[in-house]
Amino acid sequence: MHNLEWPYPVEWDQEETMRADVLVLGGGVAGCMAAIAAARDGQSVVLVEKGATKRSGAGGSGCDHWESAATNPCSRVSPEDLVRAYLADNDGYYNGISHYIECREGYDRLLDIEKMGGKIRDNEGEFAGADFRDEATKLLFAYDYSTRYTLRVWGTTFKPAMHAELLRLGVRVVDRVMVTSLLTDRGAVGGRCVGATGVNTRTGKFYIFSATASVLCMARPARVWLFSASLPGLCEFRPTQCIGDGHAMGWRVGAEFTMMEKSVRAEFSAAGSSYPPYGAGNNHNTWYPADLIDSRGKTIPYADRDGRILKTAAERFKPAPGQQFFLKGGAIDNPKYEIEGPETLSAEKMVEQGYKLPFYADLSQLPELERKVIWGMMVGQEGKTNVPIYQNYTEAGFDPERDVLQCYGTGWTSASFLPQERQLFGLPGGFVNDWRLRTSIEGLYVGGDSLFASDCYGHAAATGYYAGRHAAKEAKRLTSGEADPLQVAAERERVYAPLANGPSRGIGWKELNMGIAKTMRNYCGEPKLDELLSIGLARLGEYEEHVLPSTFAHNPHELTRLLEVFDILSVSQLILHACLARKTSSKPLCFTRGDSGEMDPPRDRRFITLKRGPGGPKVGSLALDYFGDLTEGYEAVNADYIGGGRHGR
Amino acid sequence: MVDKRIFTTGEMPAANPISFDTSKCIGCYNCLEACQVDVFVPGESRGRGKPPLALFPGECWYCGCCVMECPVEGAIRLRHPLMNQAHWVAKEKLFKD
Numbered sequence: 177m178h179n180l181e182w183p184y185p186v187e188w189d190q191e192e193t194m195r196a197d198v199l200v201l202g203g204g205v206a207g208c209m210a211a212i213a214a215a216r217d218g219q220s221v222v223l224v225e226k227g228a229t230k231r232s233g234a235g236g237s238g239c240d241h242w243e244s245a246a247t248n249p250c251s252r253v254s255p256e257d258l259v260r261a262y263l264a265d266n267d268g269y270y271n272g273i274s275h276y277i278e279c280r281e282g283y284d285r286l287l288d289i290e291k292m293g294g295k296i297r298d299n300e301g302e303f304a305g306a307d308f309r310d311e312a313t314k315l316l317f318a319y320d321y322s323t324r325y326t327l328r329v330w331g332t333t334f335k336p337a338m339h340a341e342l343l344r345l346g347v348r349v350v351d352r353v354m355v356t357s358l359l360t361d362r363g364a365v366g367g368r369c370v371g372a373t374g375v376n377t378r379t380g381k382f383y384i385f386s387a388t389a390s391v392l393c394m395a396r397p398a399r400v401w402l403f404s405a406s407l408p409g410l411c412e413f414r415p416t417q418c419i420g421d422g423h424a425m426g427w428r429v430g431a432e433f434t435m436m437e438k439s440v441r442a443e444f445s446a447a448g449s450s451y452p453p454y455g456a457g458n459n460h461n462t463w464y465p466a467d468l469i470d471s472r473g474k475t476i477p478y479a480d481r482d483g484r485i486l487k488t489a490a491e492r493f494k495p496a497p498g499q500q501f502f503l504k505g506g507a508i509d510n511p512k513y514e515i516e517g518p519e520t521l522s523a524e525k526m527v528e529q530g531y532k533l534p535f536y537a538d539l540s541q542l543p544e545l546e547r548k549v550i551w552g553m554m555v556g557q558e559g560k561t562n563v564p565i566y567q568n569y570t571e572a573g574f575d576p577e578r579d580v581l582q583c584y585g586t587g588w589t590s591a592s593f594l595p596q597e598r599q600l601f602g603l604p605g606g607f608v609n610d611w612r613l614r615t616s617i618e619g620l621y622v623g624g625d626s627l628f629a630s631d632c633y634g635h636a637a638a639t640g641y642y643a644g645r646h647a648a649k650e651a652k653r654l655t656s657g658e659a660d661p662l663q664v665a666a667e668r669e670r671v672y673a674p675l676a677n678g679p680s681r682g683i684g685w686k687e688l689n690m691g692i693a694k695t696m697r698n699y700c701g702e703p704k705l706d707e708l709l710s711i712g713l714a715r716l717g718e719y720e721e722h723v724l725p726s727t728f729a730h731n732p733h734e735l736t737r738l739l740e741v742f743d744i745l746s747v748s749q750l751i752l753h754a755c756l757a758r759k760t761s762s763k764p765l766c767f768t769r770g771d772s773g774e775m776d777p778p779r780d781r782r783f784i785t786l787k788r789g790p791g792g793p794k795v796g797s798l799a800l801d802y803f804g805d806l807t808e809g810y811e812a813v814n815a816d817y818i819g820g821g822r823h824g825r
Numbered sequence: 826m827v828d829k830r831i832f833t834t835g836e837m838p839a840a841n842p843i844s845f846d847t848s849k850c851i852g853c854y855n856c857l858e859a860c861q862v863d864v865f866v867p868g869e870s871r872g873r874g875k876p877p878l879a880l881f882p883g884e885c886w887y888c889g890c891c892v893m894e895c896p897v898e899g900a901i902r903l904r905h906p907l908m909n910q911a912h913w914v915a916k917e918k919l920f921k922d
Contacts, residue, residue, distance in 0.1 A: 228861050231860075406839035408883055409862060409864075410886065410909070416886045455911070457913075536914070536919070559888060560888050567892070579913045579914065580914060582912040582914070733866075737884075
């Protein structure tokens with residue numbers, strides 16, 4: 177610890193109240209777009225963000241490609257066909273509503289972002305003549321060049337453009353304030369949402385926000401199983417402070433969740449036993465379709481889904497004979513036959529066939545513009561790779577025409593994780609939503625990673641905007657509620673309690689996070705057993721009762737980190753309850769039961785839902801196709817949007 | 826013998842992600858304001874050649890926004906910890922070995 181006097185004013189004892197028609201919680205991609213939509217509709221908007229809205233959120237530093245832009249002028253697939261393909265690929269454990277919104281409105285949001293100053297097309301002709309560039313629109317495509325629904329974009333320009341638009345529209349952006357709780361009508365669990373509370377991460381000042389409608393656009397949970405006390409910022413894929421506060425506060429007020437039993441064996445983490453960092457050599461996602469070569473320089477072939485060897489790079493961008501289109505990108509881990517794109521052999525097969533480790537990603541043999549668009553543009557635009565990979569490696573002498581970058585693990589995920597080292601990744605659980613992106617809590621909407629089965633930038637932008645638009649409609653219709661003074665007082669007491677403790681007897685945020693993560697690895701690893709899950713819950717209950725009261729923080733920054741870990745505790749309890757509620761194994765949910773021999777029996781092919789009630793957790797059920805017909809469901813509540821005014825002023 | 830006065834106290838960080846070139850830094854604090862994790866705090870004084878202090882280096886998630894928002898090239902650097910620096914090799918060398 178530096179022996180430094182705290183450099184910000186200390187305002188523990190101060191309080192600020194703000195009122196808005198629409199309150200947006202979280203200033204990442206989804207939150208910014210939600211606030212922009214509500215402000216365009218004439219509503220007064222407050223946006224609260226724990227970090228710095230200009231660059232906050234998982235997409236703050238950039239994004240190399242935009243998925244599922246099915247309505248762009250060059251697309252040869254309909255939003256309906258694309259969502260149906262994703263639904264089938266995930267055996268129905270997928271958010272049909274939110275991804276239909278993504279497929280149907282995602283391209284509208286890209287045009288919005290372009291108007292705000294983001295760069296979405298190659299106006300300068302840098303890639304003129306490339307197979308992936310459309311001459312008329314100057315849009316660049318990725319992966320499946322014949323179907324053209326994924327765009328390559330200059331994502332480092334997006335967040336600053338959104339931030340400027342928020343300010344232009346008069347949105348009150350409150351940075352460096354952690355939202356700590358949702359306020360409900362008369363403080364009741366399950367009651368209508370009337371606002372939220374927050375704490376300034378630098379000064380400790382307390383905030384009370386009241387609003388007619390609220391949009392929660394916060395991160396998916398993280399650091400539940402994985403934690404490194406020395407490198408907490410590298411534990412997970414998404415930003416350090418994106419740890420699932422929204423899930424935790426939603427759970428505490430009785431919102432309904434689903435798919436929270438789903439977790440995957442860890443894939444992305446750059447701390448602990450895992451390796452490598454995001455951005456090392458591979459032939460997936462950003463790097464598709466780099467050649468893979470072995471340690472003797474021998475090229476490992478690509479094949480289509482039928483095993484047909486693809487001799488040229490150009491063939492890697494086409495669907496197989498008889499295939500309508502293939503899916504690639506961030507969310508496609510183990511594609512089914514219908515949508516499977518070109519791929520090299522699996523790592524095990526490659527070793528079996530005599531290819532020698534280690535493997536390297538080789539761009540040198542690709543056509544020049546393909547090489548340039550991967551290394552120059554995509555690695556340069558993707559979040560987290562522009563500076564530490566593209567700039568640093570270039571400066572250190574890496575030349576993609578000459579050098580090859582080592583691959584680690586299998587494909588693009590980290591290797592070396594144990595089965596009990598888990599992560600919420602690849603379409604994890606979240607709030608249950610309807611066609612207006614309302615939660616089960618009246619007045620509370622959700623967008624981005626708060627939604628169940630969420631992923632990627634385009635999904636965040638499209639659902640955030642949509643939730644903001646519908647929240648604005650409700651705000652116009654209703655009158656605002658009043659915060660309950662008792663609920664506010666109880667929250668104030670909760671958040672400041674650690675300040676009464678000192679380090680001599682106290683437990684800091686890192687120790688608590690380590691304790692929770694170890695508990696989850698021990699009792700909620702793989703396979704799942706009722707007895708172990710129940711012990712896990714009991715342990716976390718002990719933490720809640722006996723450990724939380726003796727936690728401490730040196731300053732507001734550490735208090736924020738500690739309150740985050742309180743939220744990790746709430747989320748861990750939610751996950752344990754969800755695991756207890758699913759009694760059989762499920763392949764699409766990556767959920768293995770050690771005390772049941774059944775895998776995906778028809779009776780359990782459903783969304784199991786969970787919410788906190790007055791008498792404890794309440795388990796419910798939703799059919800996998802609860803959203804009904806995609807087009808009808810969407811059009812029933814979006815007539816005004818379809819009728820015009822798609823793009824704001 | 827080393828002069829004992831050079832010794833200081835404080836826990837060794839697991840990584841040093843951020844470094845400044847004080848001959849280039851203008852003390853604008855754009856890096857501090859851009860960092861969503863709030864890794865930095867203001868230094869004891871502010872101005873040309875006086876960068877903020879990276880007080881919480883372990884919390885850095887290596888997004889690079891501090892560098893992207895810096896108005897002076899080379900004033901701030903971000904570096905992955907050693908264990909996360911990927912290896913590369915000239916392709917030609919693979920055939921020779």
